Amino acid sequence: MRERGGMTFTVRPAEPSEFDSVLGPCVTAFADEAVSAWVVPDPSSRRARTRELFETSLRAAVDAGQLIAAFDADDSLVAASLWLRGEGALPVPDGNDRLATVIAATAARHPREPHVYLSSMAALPECRGLGAGSALLRYGIQHAGELPIYLEASTPRNRKLYLRHGFEDHGPPIPLPDNGPVLQPMWRPHRSKSVFRL
Template identity: 55%
Template sequence: MTSAITARAATADEYDAVVDLCATAFADEAVTAWALPDPARRDARLRESFRDSLRAALEADAVILALDAADSPIGVSIWVPVPETGPSDEDPEDGEPPAQETATRRLRAVERATAARTPRLPHLHLVSMAVLPEQRGRGAGHALIEAGIARARELGLPLYLEASAPANRALYLRHGFSAHGEPIRLTENGPTLQPMWRN
C-alpha cells in the first residue's frame, strides 16, 4: 500500500508554522525532555531555540517537512551539510561559569558531547528529526529519512546522525545506517545517543 505521506523542503514563508511544529513535535523527545526537565518552561524555551536557528536553516533549504494526505505538516527534519574539519584545540570546559541552571548546563553538555564525536569528513548531518505525537508510526519518519537520503545523493555526501532512542535506531538501521563508534552517554542520567553513518 502506498503511503499518503510525502516530504518536501520547507520554505522561508513557512517559518512561523515550522516553529510551531518543532515546539510540539520535539517536546517529548528524549534529549529535549532531559535537557529541559520543567514541562511548564519547555515550550517557551523550545520556541526561543528554534526561532534562533530556523531562519538560517530555512534559507539554506536544510529543513524538510513530512506532510499528510491533506498537505498538512506533521513532521520535520533538519539536514545540515558539514565541511571537512580538523582537530579542535578548544578546551570544552573553557569559559564555563561555575554555576548554571539545569537546562543551560545540560544543553551545553549535549553540544560538547556531540561536537566531540562529529566526523571530520564532509557529510550531511541530520541535526534533528521529530514527528507530531499523534502522527507517529504512520510513515512520516520514513518519508523524512528518504528525503534526506535523496538530498545527500544530490550533494554527493554521506550521512551522519545521533539516534536518541532504540526505536529511532531501528528506523535508521532499516534505512542503511550503521553504528559509528561507541554510544555517547550523557551525564546526569541523560539519554544515550548512538552515532550512526550511511555512505
Template identity: 60%
Template sequence: MPRLTIRPSGPPEFDAVLPMCVEAFADEAVSAWVEPEPERRHERTRELFTSSLRAAVDAGQLVVAFLPGGEPVAGSVWADLDGAPPVPELPDDDRPVSRRLFAVLSATGSRHPAVPHVYLSAMAALPRHRGHGAGAAILRYGLDRARDRGLPVYLEASTPRNQRFYARHGFQDHGEPVRLPDGGPVLQPMWHGTQ
C-alpha cells in the first residue's frame, strides 16, 4: 500500500469523507445488526452517520487515512469523555433500527470507565483497503495522541478478529462482554492505558 497520511479530517472535507465512512462502516457487525437488510444498509448507515459524523469532523475527532492523492480509505472516531457518556433518550419512533441503535448506545454507555478517557467509538477501512495497514496506522496515530495528553483509550471490539487486532496493539479486555439483544453481536470492552 502506498504511504498513508493519517490526520483529523477538516470540515471542508466532509463531503469526501462521508461516503467513505458509509461504505467502510456499513458492513461492520453493529451496523449490520442495527439494519439487517443489506439492500437498505448503506442508506440507513448514511442516515445514522451524517449528523454524528459532521459533529465529529467539526470537533476534530474523525481521524482519516488518506492515500497520496488525497483519497480517504479508512476512518475512526476518537472522542474525549470525562466518564460515561450521557444516557441516550428513548427514540420517539418505533422503527426497529431506532430501537436497536438505542439498545447499542444504552448497553455500551453504561460500561464506560468513570475516569477521563478517549473513546475509540468506531474504526473501519474501505473493503478493498482492508488488511493493508490503514487501521494499524490510524490506531498508532490515535494512541500516540492520547498518550501525549496522558489519557487512556477505551473501545468495544465488535468481533473476535477485531479483539485480536486491538490486543496486538496493547489493548486488554475490560470486564465482561456486552451482549446485544435479539441475536446481536457480542462486544468486548477493551482498555489501553497508553503508558
C-alpha cells in the first residue's frame, strides 16, 4: 500500500481474470502518453486506435504477469506499467508505420546485458501527480532483484521522476521524426540481492 495526497494504492500484477476490467483504464492512461499521442496523432480516433494497436500486447503482458498496476481503495486501476525481461518484446500488430518507427528506434539502443525493460508507464489523467508512478517504480525496482532496469523517458517530467528513483541517462536521446517526442534512454544499476520475480 502506498499513500500520498489522501490516496492509497495497492500495487500488484494484474491477474488474467481481470483483463476485461483493466483494459479500458489502461487504454485511457496510455492513449495520451507522449509516444502514443505521436503514434496516433488524430485525437478523435486516438483512444479507439490505441486499443486496437495494444489490446493483444496488453493481454500477453497480463498473462505473463508483466503488467504491474496501481489500484485505488475501490480496487480500480489508476496507473499501469509494463516490465519486460531482457530483450523480450510483446507482440505488436502490423499496420502503423509510426509504431514500427518507435520499435525500431528503441530496439537499436537496448543494452545487451540481461536487464528488466520498463517499456511504458502511465496513470489515468485525473490521477497524475498523486504518487501512483512512484509506487509502481518502487514495486518494480524491488522485484527486479539483481537485474538492472532500462527505460526510455518520453518527457522531461518523466525523466525527473526516474532520476529521483536512481536512474541515470544512458547515452544520447532518441529523437522521433516529424516533431515527435525525444526519448531519453535511462539505466538503473541493480542495488538489491533479492530474487527477480516478475
